[in-house]
Amino acid sequence: MGIGEAFARELGARGHNLVLVARSGERLHTLAEALRKERGIRVEVCVVDLSYVDAPVAVYEFCSQLHIKVDFLVNCAGLSRAGYFDDILPGKLEEIMMVNMMAMAKLTRLFASDMVARRQGNIINIASLGGLQGVPGLAIYSASKAFVITLAEALYIELKSKGINVVVVCPGFIDTGFFEHAGHNAAKIRLPLSGTDVVVKAAITGLAKKKIRVFPTLLDVILVFLQRLVTRKTVVRLAGFFSAVHDD
Numbered sequence: 001m002g003i004g005e006a007f008a009r010e011l012g013a014r015g016h017n018l019v020l021v022a023r024s025g026e027r028l029h030t031l032a033e034a035l036r037k038e039r040g041i042r043v044e045v046c047v048v049d050l051s052y053v054d055a056p057v058a059v060y061e062f063c064s065q066l067h068i069k070v071d072f073l074v075n076c077a078g079l080s081r082a083g084y085f086d087d088i089l090p091g092k093l094e095e096i097m098m099v100n101m102m103a104m105a106k107l108t109r110l111f112a113s114d115m116v117a118r119r120q121g122n123i124i125n126i127a128s129l130g131g132l133q134g135v136p137g138l139a140i141y142s143a144s145k146a147f148v149i150t151l152a153e154a155l156y157i158e159l160k161s162k163g164i165n166v167v168v169v170c171p172g173f174i175d176t177g178f179f180e181h182a183g184h185n186a187a188k189i190r191l192p193l194s195g196t197d198v199v200v201k202a203a204i205t206g207l208a209k210k211k212i213r214v215f216p217t218l219l220d221v222i223l224v225f226l227q228r229l230v231t232r233k234t235v236v237r238l239a240g241f242f243s244a245v246h247d248d
Contacts, residue, residue, distance in 0.1 A: 003174065013020045
């Protein structure tokens with residue numbers, strides 16, 4: 001759903017065959033059938049929960065068994081939990097870290113090896129403006145997105161000479177069902193919400209232009225620039241104010 005579905009629809013419209021991955025099997029099959037009918041493309045469905053340690057290997061083996069060569073990897077699965085760090089249950093903490101960091105890193109490692117062997121491939125990692133500083137009330141989420149950003153930036157340099165394009169996308173708040181699942185009241189957020197299509201188009205354009213980091217909207221660019229003009233404490237406090245997880 002959300003950004004993942006938007007990517008599937010856009011890439012399907014461009015004629016790409018797809019492998020859809022998520023834990024919600026019914027939603028995946030519904031989307032897959034719609035894309036097959038609308039676009040006439042091959043769409044495979046791999047139902048896995050990326051919070052499980054062996055899930056990335058299961059995805060890779062699924063593709064291998066079907067003799068699918070993946071030349072376009074989009075890492076956009078993500079979890080969050082709004083609230084103070086010391087209130088988050090340990091199980092939820094581990095789940096967020098597994099999906100946002102470990103699954104992303106493992107999937108990239110597995111599929112990048114095949115891309116390097118073929119000397120061609122593309123990797124899009126979806127991070128967040130939240131990854132550019134800590135966000136009070138979204139501490140583990142912002143920390144995990146910092147991981148996504150720095151890993152992608154390193155891979156951009158490491159894999160460039162091997163024929164692989166890597167880009168990391170850092171959007172602000174996106175209008176999806178993400179907030180409700182995270183226990184975050186979207187109505188309190190003090191910044192405008194962008195549509196998923198903005199993120200997808202910015203990602204694909206950035207990849208084509210071989211950019212290392214992409215900010216989808218002008219507001220995103222402005223917010224990043226303004227960080228240079230204030231202290232780090234102010235940056236973090238403003239991030240908490242804009243996200244409005246807590247009113248205090």
